[in-house]
Amino acid sequence: MKPVHEVDFLADRAHAGQADKTGTPYIEHVRAVAAGLAPFGDELVMAGLLHDIIEDTGWTAGQLRAAGIPVRVVEIVEAVTHQPGTPYTEMIQRITGDARATLVKIADNAHNSHPDRAAQLPPEKRERLAAKYRAARAVLWPAASRADIETIVRIVNPSLLTELDEHR
Template sequence: MLSVPDIDLLAEQAHAGQTDKIGVPYIAHVRAVAAGLAPFGDDLVMAGLLHDVLEDTHWTAGALIAAGVPARVVAIVQTVTNQPGTPYRDKIRRITADPLATLVKIADNAHNSRPDRAAQLPAEKREHLAVKYRQARAALWPSAARADINSIVRIVNPALLTELGEHFG
């Protein structure tokens, strides 16, 4: 079985040359998501590192398992991966059925919602994504423990702490 450093290297190689919406090397995003999941153990850190690998690279679930990625990690990654023809709202519903996948998606959402990142997007795209991510949080957060969400948000996007307090008010 691969270790977290092995998975980090796999993710770095898989996302080599890719950039995110603001032009930053994509590996920075998956590492930020993984950092938010550190309090929950290695399996979730690995899932955070790999959360976009099935949808954005040549890797398949079978290839990940063959490479030594733990099957539970691959299952989480599959759960958070976009499926062609599946609306985003349905994807979020599928994710909330798996508590571990929910935590990965909360970390992903938190990083994608960072104000410093959003500020670099054109206004129209920034507003569209803000609504999308807020709606996703409205579905994701009730499916996780407040303490778990708090742990992730404190690491990944402290700006969401106010919203978290209002949500659980």
């Protein structure tokens, strides 16, 4: 299996020059997602690092496989990749069919929902995204174990622990 540090380098190069909605270098987002998945092993760390690469860069699944990314990691990345024309809610529902992809999307959602990130957005956008991410959690969280969700949110966005307590 390709070492995680090589996958991190690949993600860093692929997202070079990109910024998230808050203007932060995009690599920080994928690294935060990967950090939340570290307790689940290298496969999910790699998937976290690469979770947006097909959607947001010129990379394809075939190129990832050719670069030595494990097949299962590429499958997870494909599972969480938004397909043009597919409604977001439909994508979230589809993701729950793959337990490992569900964990990646939970980590992604947790980081996207972090209060420090949200605070940097205009109020209207912040409220719209907060509602979108809450609705996604209502679908994603029932598809994973409470222990796994708690493990991820403790690392990525501890503010969600209160919502988790209310959810179950």
